[in-house]
Every structure is written in structure tokens, then in C-alpha cells.
Amino acid sequence: MYRPLADEIRPTSLDEVVGQEHILGKNGLLRRIIDSGTIPNMIFYGPSGSGKTTVANIIALKSGRALHKLNATTAGTADIKNIIAELDTLMTPNGVLLYLDEIQYFNKKQQQSLLEFIENGKITLIASTTENPYFYVYNAILSRSTVFEFKALTARSVLPAVLRAVRLMEEREGLPAELEEGVAEHIASACGGDVRKAVNSVELLFSSSERTADAIRIRLEDAKALSQRSAMRYDREGDSHYDIISALQKSIRGSDPDAALHYLARLLEAGDLISPCRRLLVIAAEDIGLAYPQAVAVVKACVDAALQLGLPEARIPLAEAAVLLATAPKSNAACLAIDAAMEDIRKGRSGDVPRELQNVHADSAGQERGQNYKYPHDYPGHWVKQQYLPNEIKNARYYEYGDNKTEQAAKKYWDLIKNGGQEA
Known part of the structure; x- marks a missing residue:
């Protein structure tokens, strides 16, 4: 009978497992736990082919317990009931070691069905997942398990x-x-x-x-x-997608054009055109902002060109946008300002719009009240001192000028205007 080489070569001892030194090395925590013979409930989290199933098999061999394997993509509640039915029988004198692969595909009810038996120790659960368990695994299971992260191998x-x-x-x-x-x-x-x-x-x-x-x-x-494209680890719905998008933005924010191009290339090689287009527009506003206000317009033009061209040509305008943003001066002053203003609104810090700023309208008596609004264009420098915020928060300050050339020039201009021609 044919046996896949990947199955034949699978290690049978921890010493044969490649990589994962951080948990399986000489003093690794997981190795020490396995060697102790006391196996807790565990969740193995990491990419495919990193050794999760292999280590689970080794643990099963060392534990001497009856091993059951389920894959949550095909298993259901009936499979769990069949395992539970074996408990306290001659078939499982030491309890069951259940290896549940791809646990993220079990719904909350299916995961909950294991809780009682995990709690009393009749089932020891070793679950694996390629997705972040803190997002996909039921909290009650997480609280009774130890999570070990398996990393992609070098x-x-x-x-x-x-x-x-x-x-x-x-x-x-x-x-x-x-x-x-x-x-x-x-x-x-x-x-x-x-x-x-x-x-x-x-x-x-x-x-x-x-x-x-x-x-x-x-x-x-x-x-x-x-091996063409086989090095690609990318799933548009999985953690890797968000990790790469996050890395793209953080590389641009950190002014590293080489790293920005690397992560952009990973997205484009996977055929993902929409995600980098959207993220580059966000970066232009969030991270470059008022330090180079024209960045939004330039990036929008690059994105429009990329969407019209399609891949592979789209890579060129998107690369130009990524390099431009990575090498541009940075400011998040406007982003911080609007976040601070919205936080005040959420906390109820608001008030009536000052009468001077309201739209001209008649009061309940049918007579128009004077607004006393001062029209800035009628004053020198097109500015006049006037209260714009509601009385309740009239001293609130949200925007702080960034320490870049563009915003500092604006600050200097308004300092001169508002101080009657004298620098602040």
C-alpha cells in the first residue's frame, strides 16, 4: 500500500523534530512538560507544516492513553459523542487523549460539549489551529488550556x-x-x-x-x-492577510521603503490588488497626513491607475505610492485630533452650538435674534477672535501642530496673525 513520504518521514521523538527550539529546545517549556509525563490540555497554534500534528503524535505515544484524532473540518457532534461513550470502559482505562485538528471549525456548541470531560480529566485535549486561538477558540476552552505557538520554520x-x-x-x-x-x-x-x-x-x-x-x-x-509560488503563506480571510497588511503600514510608518516594497510584493504575488490599494490610501491620510497633504491626491491617482491597469502592470503605480509614502515626512496630528474630538463626543462632552454660529432662523416668538457673528474675511488677516466651541468645552484642544516643515509653517503663520503680527 502506498504511503506518502511525508507520513513515513514523520518524527517519532522530540529529538527528530526540526525547528521550534523556543518550546522544544533543551530547556523548552513544552519539552519539559512532555518529559514530565503530566500532559495538560493544550492548543497548538501555528502555520501548516510546522510540526503541530507530529508533536501531538509523540505526546500520545509517551502518554500511554487511548488516542483519538478528529479533524474539525469533517467531524461533528456525533464523533464527539462516540468518544464520550468510550469513557469509563475497558477501552480507555486511563482516559482519552483527543487530538482535534483545525479546532477553529468547531462552533461554540461543539466546543462546549467537551468542557465537562476536560474539566474532570477524562479527556485531555490537544487542539491545533492555523488561526489565532484567541479569536477562534471558545473562552472556556482557552481558560482550561495552555497555548503554544509553533513558528514557520527557517x-x-x-x-x-x-x-x-x-x-x-x-x-x-x-x-x-x-x-x-x-x-x-x-x-x-x-x-x-x-x-x-x-x-x-x-x-x-x-x-x-x-x-x-x-x-x-x-x-x-x-x-x-x-516550487513556484509554494513559499507563499497567504489567506485573504486568515491571520496572514492581516499580518501582511499590518506589516505594510508599519513599514511605511517607519519610513522603510524596502520593507514596504517587500510586503506590497507579497500581497501582489498572491493576486490581492484591492487590499494594498485601500491600505495605501489609509496610510496617506493617517501616517503622512498634513506633513505632506498632497500625498492623498498622489496616492489616489496611483490607486486609480492600478485598478484600471490590473495586474501585473498595477504593481508599478502601487510601488511608486509605497515608496513615496515611506520616504515622505510623517504626521499623525490630524488623526490624533479627530480621535480626541470623537472621544469627547462619546463621553457626552458637548453642548449647544454657540448662537453666533447657528444658521439664521426665527425664534419661538417669531422675531429674529441678533447673532453677533463676526465675518473673518472682514478683518485683517482674515481672522478675528471669536468663540467657536460650545461653552461647556470652550477650552478643549484637540489639534497639536506636527513637528514637520508644512505644519510648522502653518503654525508660524497663524501665530503671527493671532498675536497681531508678533511671534508667539
Whole structure:
């Protein structure tokens, strides 16, 4: 019977697991917990192919408990009931270790059905998810579990698994492999930190490569063709989408054009045109703001051009927008100002619009009252001292001039006007 190489190569001990040194290293917390033999409820959070299922299998072997595996994408409440029915029988003398993959696909009711048995220890839950558990896992489950984050593996960590996969395939085929220089390293770097992808690539290369009586020749060109776009970790509905969008904005805010282009490229390579267009417009207003007010107009023109062109040409105006924003002076003064004003409104800090500013209208007696509104254009410098805020918050200050050339020039101008020609 055919057995996938990725399953055959799966480690059976913690020492064989690649990467995850932060939790499985010599003094890693998860390693110490596993070695202690006392297994708590745990949630493994991290990208595909990072070792979550492998570690769960190793824990099951060491625990001596009956192991049940469910995948929440296909399992339902009936599957949980079947496991519960086995409790307190000869089949499960030490309780059940339940490995629940993709727990985020279980609804609240399904997750709740496990609570009683997790609480009394009859079921020890090890759940895994590729999404942030604090958003997708029911709070009562979270409160009874310890969360461990599995990180995407580096190419250096994946390389030993690639070389081991090559050796296993040589044994299967009964022929040595002749790898062109750089093949193993390319597979390790192109898998996007997913060991399963890397091992599958090795298996496919062996099945499709040129064979002679003496060897299997594996070419770098074939490895590159096989791994095209495989390093991409992107899901428009998942955490990775929001992580990349966040990284794009923070890179521009941090004035790093190279990082901005990197994250923009990741979005565009995934075929996502709308997200960067929207985010670049937000950045122009939120992070560049009044330090370079024309940025919004320029970025809007770039976005319009990108949407009209479509990919791949759209990359050019969007790259121009990203570099412009990353290298532009920064100010969030207007953003802070409107947030502060809205916070006051939410807290009920408001009042009647001053009579001088109200629209001219008749009072209840049918007689028009004098407004005493002073028309600024009738005064020198087009300004006259006048109260505009309601009496209750007449001294509120929301906007503080940013420390950039544009806003400081405006500040200097108004300081001269409002102080009668004298600098403040």
C-alpha cells in the first residue's frame, strides 16, 4: 500500500523534530512538560507544516492513553459523542487523549460539549489551529488550556528534513540520487517554512526526474519549476492577510521603503490588488497626513491607475505610492485630533452650538435674534477672535501642530496673525 513520504518521514521523538527550539529546545517549556509525563490540555497554534500534528503524535505515544484524532473540518457532534461513550470502559482505562485538528471549525456548541470531560480529566485535549486561538477558540476552552505557538520554520531548519527525505527516497527506489548543486537548499527555502511541502517536493522530483541504470538525476531547474509560488503563506480571510497588511503600514510608518516594497510584493504575488490599494490610501491620510497633504491626491491617482491597469502592470503605480509614502515626512496630528474630538463626543462632552454660529432662523416668538457673528474675511488677516466651541468645552484642544516643515509653517503663520503680527 502506498504511503506518502511525508507520513513515513514523520518524527517519532522530540529529538527528530526540526525547528521550534523556543518550546522544544533543551530547556523548552513544552519539552519539559512532555518529559514530565503530566500532559495538560493544550492548543497548538501555528502555520501548516510546522510540526503541530507530529508533536501531538509523540505526546500520545509517551502518554500511554487511548488516542483519538478528529479533524474539525469533517467531524461533528456525533464523533464527539462516540468518544464520550468510550469513557469509563475497558477501552480507555486511563482516559482519552483527543487530538482535534483545525479546532477553529468547531462552533461554540461543539466546543462546549467537551468542557465537562476536560474539566474532570477524562479527556485531555490537544487542539491545533492555523488561526489565532484567541479569536477562534471558545473562552472556556482557552481558560482550561495552555497555548503554544509553533513558528514557520527557517530554510536552515528545514534542510535536514529535505536531506532525510532524499535518503529515504533513495532507499525506496534502490538508486542513488544525483542532485545538482543548490537543489536541496532551494527546496528548503522555497517551501515557506512548511516541512510537508518540502518533503512532498522531494517525492515529486524523484517520480519525475530522469533515470539511468545508475542514478536518478534531479535538476535545479525542475526543483524551481515545482516550487513556484509554494513559499507563499497567504489567506485573504486568515491571520496572514492581516499580518501582511499590518506589516505594510508599519513599514511605511517607519519610513522603510524596502520593507514596504517587500510586503506590497507579497500581497501582489498572491493576486490581492484591492487590499494594498485601500491600505495605501489609509496610510496617506493617517501616517503622512498634513506633513505632506498632497500625498492623498498622489496616492489616489496611483490607486486609480492600478485598478484600471490590473495586474501585473498595477504593481508599478502601487510601488511608486509605497515608496513615496515611506520616504515622505510623517504626521499623525490630524488623526490624533479627530480621535480626541470623537472621544469627547462619546463621553457626552458637548453642548449647544454657540448662537453666533447657528444658521439664521426665527425664534419661538417669531422675531429674529441678533447673532453677533463676526465675518473673518472682514478683518485683517482674515481672522478675528471669536468663540467657536460650545461653552461647556470652550477650552478643549484637540489639534497639536506636527513637528514637520508644512505644519510648522502653518503654525508660524497663524501665530503671527493671532498675536497681531508678533511671534508667539
